[in-house]
Amino acid sequence: MKLLNYTTGYFAAILLVVLSAWAGLFYYNMLDEIYDSMDDGLENQKILVMQKAAIDSTVMGRKKFDDGYYRIREIPAPTTKKPKDIYQDTLMFMQNEQDFEPVRMLTTVFRHQNRYYELRVITSMVEEDDLIEDLLYSLLWLYLGLLASILILNNFLLQKIWQPFYRLLNHLKYFRLEDSRQITPEPTNILEFQLLNQTIQKLLHSNINTYVSQKTFIENAAHELQTPLAISLNKLELLAEGNNLQEDQLTQIGSVMQNLERLTRLNKSLLLLSKIENNQFGQEEEVNINQLVQKVINDFSDQAAYREITVTLQENTVCQAKLNPDLAAILFVNLIKNAIIHNHAGGEVNIQIQKNEVVIQNSGSNQPLDAQKLFTRFHKNAASPGSTGLGLAIAKAIADLYRFRLTYAFAEKHTWTIHFHEPTA
Amino acid sequence: MRFCRGFLNFSSIDYVLITKIAAMKILVIEDEPDMLDNMVRSLRKEMYLVETAVTYDAAIEKISLYNYDCILLDINLPGGSGLDVLNQLKKLNKTEGVIIVSAKNSLDDKVAGLELGADDYLPKPFHIAELHARVKSVLRRRKFDGNNLLKLGNLLVDPEKHQVWVDEKELVLNRKEFYILLYLATNQGRLVSKTALAEHVWGDYIDEADNFEFIYSQIKNLRKKLKDYRADIEIQAIYGIGYKLFIP
Structure with a gap:
């Protein structure tokens, strides 16, 4: 896997987790704030209605929500001394949407001229499913946008910042010990890359030195062994050429020559083997x-x-x-x-x-x-x-x-x- | 009955017999005394005029002062590299007929040497027979423009055209028989080991074949053809070692 894809993959996973957590928190905080301000509005309306009721008796006659945002009903005296205000979510048929839509309703009880009334104030509410949907879409776009910018940025940065690294990698890919060409790394300001370049140069340098000395050793070994073998074989050939030898002596000489030739073959084969194993054959x-x-x-x-x-x-x-x-x-x-x-x-x-x-x-x-x-x-x-x-x-x-x-x-x-x-x- | 073609006119001297190369001057540049001794002894048997140089400086001095028909050059020399000697020869325009004789058998040296104008590269260890074949081949190419025939008794061999005549009658040989005959003829009167013959005729890798008995069947065929044509040469088997061609 390429470095670029690797980091982008990690970023994508991390972003997904972070953004999801953030979205949850954001959603609940936002909803909380919305409810808070809605409830504040409802309370304010409650006070306004109660003030209006004190001076306008028609207010008391509004038994339905028909054209207003509240209704008042007379109720028997509550058992508790001071009933609490109740905020709740409910559904109400909306003319414009021709559907039941959620509303926030405040139910409270107040006393007017020694009679108890129940006041219900409503206000239209945020449609949660719509909110979640909107939020999800926004988040998705944000997520994709972030990924895209990371990709672009990474690509750009990788190309720019990691350039010396990739160049070095490319050099190393084509480096062969038997070619005497050295790698010249690109100068860079990044400390890690400088270190990498230095280390690789040092490593290659010592490898090349070892390789060269080994090659020299093999060639010298060949030289040292081949010369005595050559001398011995040629001396025997010259000896055998002499006409004053018996068949028995010739047979002996032949046998020595055969063994020396075998030794020569062995020596050549061993040298060949070490040359192969040292990868000293270039030019493919x-x-x-x-x-x-x-x-x-x-x-x-x-x-x-x-x-x-x-x-x-x-x-x-x-x-x-x-x-x-x-x-x-x-x-x-x-x-x-x-x-x-x-x-x-x-x-x-x-x-x-x-x-x-x-x-x-x-x-x-x-x-x-x-x-x-x-x-x-x-x-x-x-x-x-x-x-x-x-x-x-x-x-x-x-x-x-x-x-x-x-x-x-x-x-x-x-x-x-x-x-x-x-x-x- | 096939008679030789018209261009072969034995009465006129439009060809040079290889026996004439005897008076050729050869310089052997080699630092190993025993190796040098072997080479000089065997070359003198062929009646060449042989001179020697054992160091880089001695080699440079000799090549500057004299002209040689063939130079056998070792790469590892005290005081310098054989390749530098070759460089010097190139400057003097005398690279003709140089055979590098090296134990290094390294491809780099071979390539460098041939690029510098050397004629041939002979890795050590080599067989004496191979040394003679190489030297004669160089002399033939360089000194006679390849225009020469080898005469052995009533046998005439054209090394370039791969043809053989016995008493002006062409003797048809297959490729391997021809090379065996030429190689033995080049080393006339000398013992050629089976290994040397096998390596020369069958190629570099044949030396790993461990067993050269298969050569015998080729020699047998060659002997039969020579006998049928009444050639007055003989190929003698030297037990356990190899073969010798001689004129009885």
Whole structure:
């Protein structure tokens, strides 16, 4: 959820509660005030009527409300000494509305010439339902108005005040350790953002330094190991070229060379693995997986033919994935080579290319492999002692680097599935 | 019976035999004494005139004073970077025939080196056979404009057009057989290891294939074709190591 929507959501909820509470209080206070002033008016009218009654006897004859706002009826002497004034709400038929409408009525008793009269004074009253309705509508408009202004204000403020933050966010989104480009944050007057910028710069700086030193270390390690290996191998090659060696000696030299070559491969694979895990392969591009798989199959065709393995390719669609092209090649070389090597003579390898995945199936042993250990380093199949045990670990590391899904399943055949990203629309 | 085409006139010298490249001058810039020794020994076997430089300063001095047909250049040198040597060569307009030989095998160096005008990039460790193939390829391209043929007994190989003749009769080989023959011919009389051959012919990733037995079937086919055409060369298997092409 965006920051803007988040804060607006909170404001909307809080405003709803506050405004409702406020509306209730306001309503009751207002009603109270209205009743108060109506009752004051009624009392004043009562006094006026009583004064008028004292001088004008016709007043006493008004037995109905017909054309006035009061009526007077003679009553027997009240039991209580001084009856209280009673204010009440009642309904009365209104000519103009042709309906019963609420009125406020004051009922009081007064004595005139030793006779008791009941005086009822009325005044038209606020229509509560109308008042509530009006109030509700006003409140709704106020609420919406407030929300709108918060939205506009937030939008404006977010854009204005949070600009350095969003810029930084954008920079960070596209930041990659292997690019040596540094992030230059926007200058800002806001203390928190200044702090954020400084912290991120510091963090990135130390990360870049670590990365560079690690990269240098790996390259140096490669250099230090490759040179003695190169020297030893070349010396043996020169030695073997000499014509004065017995077959037995040549066999020994051949065996040493094979082991040194294996060591070289191991060293190269380990370096490759750490390079992948350190994300030292830049330059991603859209790689045509179909073409790549075809090329790899072609490269391994002699080996497959030698082992009498049939490799079939079923291209259901064109598949593309975004990754470093060298790593893409290494990924498929390892998977396809694995399917060819861990196979039996006369076996088969079926490769299917789907919209977003490649499925490689190969015959081989009838037992499923240990899916837990399959992709770990130096997990070896006893049947091929010469392998480095790093091929699948490398494939997995490449898949992990690009968040592809590399899975293994066994159903009569060994099935390897590499699932690429959903295409981003 | 197919006879060679008219443009091949053996009596006139409109082609240069690769055996002539023997007198070429090669400078090896390498600080590791054992590595240098290996390279110099094997290059001298090919009758090249080989000179050496073990430091950055020595390299700069040599390249300023003399001209070489091919320079093997290490990147990590005492006193400076091989890339700076390359820069200097570029200033002197002498980048022709530079092969970077580096243990760093880093993509950045490779790209930088090739951009500076180097001809090739050979990562360490390499096979001696591969070194010779690269050196000869550079000399062929640079010194003979690729216009040269390789003669082995009664066999004639055109490295550029991928054609082979035995006694003026064209021998048709498939792509891999041709590359095997060319590679062995380039390293004539020398032992070529199975790994070196596999990496050269089948590509960079094949070295992970653990088993090079499949090469044997290709060699078998090649031998049969050579025998059918009565080529007087022989491909000898050196047990446990590789193959050697020689003229008996």
